[in-house]
Amino acid sequence: MSKIEWQDEFSVRNEEIDRQHRKWLAIYNKMHVTMMEGDNEALDTLGQKALDEMEEYGRKHFAFEEDYMRQLGYTDLNAHQLLHKNFYTMLNKFRQNMADGEIVLNSHIIKTVKNWLLSHILVEDQKYALFADRK
């Protein structure tokens, strides 16, 4: 398991959204470092903070991205919005389990978030990027 380095294929050909995606990946990378270096207490307290930060940034980013798709007249906006909602559901489950003291930040969480981010940016976000290219 490793950090996520930005690659050209991540680009959705919108400067602001690319900038936001880079920032989001940086938040993920920070969470990854916390997990690799943290002791149990850090994995608990910093883990909850990391998930909060991930969600907070996600909210801002999704709002911007959804506006962009709306302006584009993107036909699959509703389906895409559902995927964004799934992201919160996933994070909230982890967050709740952490708050309940059942888990701390761990490799399963990191891996799940990483897979979500990569498949979302590389597959789902590319769909509106292609839609914009064709316009």
Ligand SMILES: [Fe+2]
């Ligand atoms: Fe998205």
